[in-house]
Amino acid sequence: MKFLRISLVVLLAIAFVVGSTGCKTAATPTPTPTPTPAPAAKKLKVAFVYVGPHNDGGYSQAHEDGRLYLQQNDPNVETTYAESIPEGSQSEKTFRDYASAGYDLVFGTSFGFMDAMVNAAKDNPTTKFMHASGYKRSDNLGTYFGRMEQPDYLSGLIAGKMTKTNKIGFVLPFSIPECIREVDAFTVGLREVNPKATVTVVYTNSWFDPAKEGDSAKSLLNKGCDIIVSGVDSPAPLDAAFKAGKYGIGYDMDMAAGMKTPEEAKSVLTSRIWHWGPYYLKVAQSVEDGTWKSGDYWGGMADGIVDIAPVSSAVPQAVIDYVNTRKQLILDGKYTPFDGPMVNQAGKVIVPKGTTMSDADQLNLQWFVQGVIGAIPKSGS
Amino acid sequence: MLRFEKRDKTPIQLRVLVPICSVLLGLLMGSVVMLFAHVNPLRVYGAIVKGAFGSAYTFSETLVIAVPLILMSVGLCLVYRMKFFNIGAKGQYIIGAICGSYLALFGPATMSRPLLLTLMMVLGTLGGALWAIIPALLKVYWNVNEVIVTLLLNYIASYILWFFMYGTWGTRGFPLSKNFALNAQLPRILPPPSRLHIGLFFGLAAAVIIWIIIRKTRFGYETRVLGENERAARYAGINVFKTVIIAAVISGGLAGLAGIAHTSAVLRVLQLEINSDYGYTAIIAAWLAGLDPLVAVGISVLLAALEAGGYQIQIVMRVPFGIVGVIESSILFCLLAGEIVTHYRVILTRRLSTPPGSTPRIGKKCSVALDERARGGA
Numbered sequence: 033m034k035f036l037r038i039s040l041v042v043l044l045a046i047a048f049v050v051g052s053t054g055c056k057t058a059a060t061p062t063p064t065p066t067p068t069p070a071p072a073a074k075k076l077k078v079a080f081v082y083v084g085p086h087n088d089g090g091y092s093q094a095h096e097d098g099r100l101y102l103q104q105n106d107p108n109v110e111t112t113y114a115e116s117i118p119e120g121s122q123s124e125k126t127f128r129d130y131a132s133a134g135y136d137l138v139f140g141t142s143f144g145f146m147d148a149m150v151n152a153a154k155d156n157p158t159t160k161f162m163h164a165s166g167y168k169r170s171d172n173l174g175t176y177f178g179r180m181e182q183p184d185y186l187s188g189l190i191a192g193k194m195t196k197t198n199k200i201g202f203v204l205p206f207s208i209p210e211c212i213r214e215v216d217a218f219t220v221g222l223r224e225v226n227p228k229a230t231v232t233v234v235y236t237n238s239w240f241d242p243a244k245e246g247d248s249a250k251s252l253l254n255k256g257c258d259i260i261v262s263g264v265d266s267p268a269p270l271d272a273a274f275k276a277g278k279y280g281i282g283y284d285m286d287m288a289a290g291m292k293t294p295e296e297a298k299s300v301l302t303s304r305i306w307h308w309g310p311y312y313l314k315v316a317q318s319v320e321d322g323t324w325k326s327g328d329y330w331g332g333m334a335d336g337i338v339d340i341a342p343v344s345s346a347v348p349q350a351v352i353d354y355v356n357t358r359k360q361l362i363l364d365g366k367y368t369p370f371d372g373p374m375v376n377q378a379g380k381v382i383v384p385k386g387t388t389m390s391d392a393d394q395l396n397l398q399w400f401v402q403g404v405i406g407a408i409p410k411s412g413s
Numbered sequence: 414m415l416r417f418e419k420r421d422k423t424p425i426q427l428r429v430l431v432p433i434c435s436v437l438l439g440l441l442m443g444s445v446v447m448l449f450a451h452v453n454p455l456r457v458y459g460a461i462v463k464g465a466f467g468s469a470y471t472f473s474e475t476l477v478i479a480v481p482l483i484l485m486s487v488g489l490c491l492v493y494r495m496k497f498f499n500i501g502a503k504g505q506y507i508i509g510a511i512c513g514s515y516l517a518l519f520g521p522a523t524m525s526r527p528l529l530l531t532l533m534m535v536l537g538t539l540g541g542a543l544w545a546i547i548p549a550l551l552k553v554y555w556n557v558n559e560v561i562v563t564l565l566l567n568y569i570a571s572y573i574l575w576f577f578m579y580g581t582w583g584t585r586g587f588p589l590s591k592n593f594a595l596n597a598q599l600p601r602i603l604p605p606p607s608r609l610h611i612g613l614f615f616g617l618a619a620a621v622i623i624w625i626i627i628r629k630t631r632f633g634y635e636t637r638v639l640g641e642n643e644r645a646a647r648y649a650g651i652n653v654f655k656t657v658i659i660a661a662v663i664s665g666g667l668a669g670l671a672g673i674a675h676t677s678a679v680l681r682v683l684q685l686e687i688n689s690d691y692g693y694t695a696i697i698a699a700w701l702a703g704l705d706p707l708v709a710v711g712i713s714v715l716l717a718a719l720e721a722g723g724y725q726i727q728i729v730m731r732v733p734f735g736i737v738g739v740i741e742s743s744i745l746f747c748l749l750a751g752e753i754v755t756h757y758r759v760i761l762t763r764r765l766s767t768p769p770g771s772t773p774r775i776g777k778k779c780s781v782a783l784d785e786r787a788r789g790g791a
Contacts, residue, residue: 085734114727116734120686121608121679122724125474128606129728143587147682155606207579209586237575396585408586409579 076137076320078102078312079130080113081123083142084240090265090284091239094306095141095164097285101309102316109316119144127152131159137319139312140164142239143208149173160319165210167395169326176311177210179332181217181394182362183304183340185369186355187281188221190301190343191229191259193351194279198229201252204263205239207408209397214263214304216401217369223403225354232257233406242268249273249280259301262287274299279346286341303341311337330391334363370394375402417757427755428703435751439744446739452732461740464725465718473607475714475721477679480609481506481671481688482713483616485695487623487706488667492660494627494704496640499661501548501563502668503692504570505541509669510676511574512540514683517597518582518590526596533597533673534615541669542662544570549661553654567692578685590683599678610678612671616710619667623706626663636660668692694720701748703755719744 080099082092096113103111112135117126123145130138131152137160140149146166153161153173161173169175191200200222204211219231232255234248241264249260249272260273261281270280270287274296282288282303291297311331318324331337340359343352361367374383376399383389389397398408444454465475485502492499513533520529544566551557578588601610627633635656639646647653676687698716702709723737753759 079728112728112731114724114734117724118686118688119684120688121477121675122688124608125721126724126728129725133728144589144684144686146589147592147680206588207586208588212586398586409576410581 075108075110076106076316077135078109078111078137078139078316079135080111080139080141081117081126081130081145082113082115083119083144084116084265086113086115088240088265089267089287089290091306092141092265094284095139095308098306098308098312102312105309105313106316106320108320117145119148124148124151127161128156131156135159137162137316143210160324162315167328169328171326174324174326174328176315176329176331178306178335178337179330180210180304180306180338181213181369182333183338184214184217185221185362186340186359187261187302187304188218188223189225189355189358190347190351191218191261191279191281192222192224192226193354194301194347195226195229195259197256197258198226199255199257200229200231200259200261201249201255201257202231202233202261202263202406203245203248203252203269204233204235205265206237207235209395211263212397212400212408213394215404215406216374216397218261219401219403220369220374221358229403231261231404231406233400233404236264238264240265242266245269246272250276253278267291270300271296279344282341288341288344298344298346300344301347302343305339305341307336307339311335332362333359334365376400377402377404416760416762417753418760420756420758423755431751431755432701432748435747436744438751439747440740442743442747443736443740446743447732447736450733450736452730452736457726457730457732457736457740460726460729461719461722463722464729465722469603470607471721471725473603473609475718476613477608477610478688478691478717478720479714480612480616481675481691482695482698482717483710484612484619484671484674485668485692486698486702486709486713487616487620488664489695489699490702490704490706490709491623491627491633491636492664493699494640495636495657495660497549497552497657497661498560499545499548499563499664500560500696501545501566501570501665501692502671502695503689504563504567505544505665505668506672506675506692507567507570507574507687507689508544509537509541509672510683510687510689511577511672512669513537513673514582514590514593514676517593517677518683520597522594522596524596529596530599530677533677534599534670537673538666538670541672542666544669545661545665546658549658553657571689574685574687578683582683588685593677593681597677598681599674601678608679610674612674612678615670615674616713619670620706620710623663627706632656632659668695697745697749700752 080095082095084092086096087093099111099113102109114126117123119142127138127140127149139162141164143165146163146168149161149163150168150173153170157172159172163173163175165177166175202215204215215231215233222229222231232252234252236244236248238244245264245266246268249269252260253272253276259279259281260269262269262283265284267282267287267290270282273280279299279301282300285303285305287303288297288300291300333339368388370389372383372387373381373385376382379402400406400408440458447454447457464471466472489499489502513536516529516533516536547566548559548562551562552559582590584591599610599612601608603609635651638649638651639653639656643653676683680687694716698709698712702712719741723741726732726737727734
């Protein structure tokens with residue numbers, strides 16, 4: 033008992049010290065959101081809200097690279113980020129906190145932030161909000177995204193030439209339109225060069241869950257797939273493919289560059305990548321010069337917001353040449369992966385030859401093309 | 414050597430002092446990590462306090478998190494006293510949210526607001542209760558372990574939510590329902606941007622009622638006897654079947670109410686992420702409160718403050734999110750470890766100088782007395 037009493041006294045003493053100093057800090061005026069007298073020109077304060085860790089090696093890191101690009105190329109901005117913000121009730125408070133801390137421009141990079149941003153934007157009219165992949169807009173809330181379908185299609189061409197089993201596995205987070213567009217565009221490319229090949233889809237039900245992503249990839253490999261395409265945010269599916277001696281196709285950023293060994297890098301045939309930086313710079317500058325207007329931006333490869341990463345040395349030059357000719361057609365605006373004829377899983381022509389699926393239909397896409405093995409749960413309207 | 418001896422009764426000073434010291438020890442542990450990350454711990458802790466209690470708005474946001482924690486933890490206090498270990502508050506919360514949201518999304522549009530909201534809350538409560546009856550029935554009929562059943566039912570509940578959100582309740586392929594109409598939104602009690610809602614009163618009322626049930630009613634007494642000794646309870650004529658089912662229904666019902674209240678008042682939309690993990694935090698709250706529902710209210714507010722302040726320091730201090738997790742888990746770790754001290758007497762004994770089997774040395778004073786008696790006898 034004596035020992036206990038002594039230790040309690042010691043702890044209490046520490047308590048007093050920590051407690052009193054702690055209170056003092058709490059009482060002193062705010063730590064960081066600097067109310068320091070503004071220097072000559074007031075800097076534009078820009079915040080980014082990520083759903084995953086800023087260094088997830090995938091989607092959130094691609095945005096983080098964009099933030100750093102913005103920071104480096106515009107001396108007149110001050111940027112910050114919040115990471116691992118869940119899509120539940122917490123996100124709304126995060127957006128409100130940035131608005132009340134005086135941020136002029138706030139980017140939310142995950143679809144599930146949509147209603148939180150709508151609510152925060154309503155009460156903070158002087159802050160500009162930009163939401164990636166959403167569809168709700170207001171006077172100070174804009175939306176933006178990239179046509180990842182174009183790189184998806186090109187990587188499908190590579191996969192079609194490289195597969196030996198004619199079975200490709202696609203690890204997909206959700207059955208939302210964005211992800212379905214990716215699978216469809218990939219399959220269009222795949223079957224253009226290899227009509228016998230199929231794509232098997234597995235859902236992980238999460239944007240970022242490396243363990244589950246790896247397991248999903250393994251289950252696809254066990255089914256005989258010899259190329260694993262990642263539609264999720266971590267490189268785990270590619271690791272699984274490499275360990276099984278198979279190929280992978282990365283997503284979000286050049287995942288070959290992040291691999292530990294040259295062999296592993298070689299197993300990544302290519303990656304479909306985001307280049308958010310130049311776009312973020314453009315948006316920030318439009319806010320600075322007062323020309324920013326709410327709207328929807330949906331850029332493609334011609335804008336440079338999406339691309340495919342340098343192709344692995346495992347891919348023959350003839351294939352690379354073919355991919356480059358197709359890429360040029362996309363850059364020139366002469367081809368999109370959603371040009372007809374597009375046939376659904378039941379074999380019915382949905383987009384007739386000579387027409388292209390409208391943007392509105394692409395944004396609500398709810399069917400797989402022929403060659404995809406997997407189902408989409410039936411959704412309400 | 415350390416020896417642990419169960420206490421018959423925990424002195425009130427310990428009940429208060431140990432948790433305080435545990436929190437401080439947790440803060441110290443967190444500080445060490447922060448020093449390695451080159452962050453000033455005092456400023457971080459200051460920012461957490463400020464982020465949780467600093468203004469009327471931030472405090473109301475802390476209470477927004479506390480409301481579901483209170484509703485769930487007070488219900489858990491009741492069943493845990495019975496030693497019915499319901500780990501399934503998360504699942505009951507989800508089912509409650511689904512059942513209540515059904516009316517919000519597909520109910521008659523013309524129904525008056527008070528009536529619709531009442532029905533939503535009742536349906537949510539019933540949903541949660543129903544989800545808790547399953548493990549209770551399995552327990553009383555076949556003695557199936559309720560820990561396993563409730564835990565696994567959490568996953569089933571999650572997937573039921575998936576089923577509806579990716580099915581006909583979603584919109585345009587997104588796992589997001591249409592927004593609740595004004596009629597289906599539980600009223601908030603403070604002007605915007607605060608999202609504090611009348612669920613707070615549900616929580617406080619529930620805490621008082623459960624406290625009365627535990628302390629003042631025959632039923633509360635029966636649950637406690639059942640928890641201490643089931644056989645004795647049967648001999649005493651307690652209807653075990655009835656008691657287990659009713660307690661499980663109350664605990665599950667409160668979790669269901671928490672789910673629909675949070676969804677209807679705060680989120681105003683049904684989606685995949687409805688903060689159902691509060692169901693696990695509520696277990697910690699109930700346990701730390703020593704299964705006292707009134708104390709559980711206070712603990713829920715503190716745990717909510719930790720969460721609310723934790724997110725805040727990312728924004729204010731620009732520290733990596735991992736730090737938040739380190740602080741939260743060190744504090745919880747120390748709090749749970751502190752439970753040992755409150756429930757057990759820790760006795761520090763010198764190494765025994767006599768081998769076991771021979772006369773034990775009882776203590777200095779006694780052995781002196783023995784020596785003297787021996788001398789006197791000589």
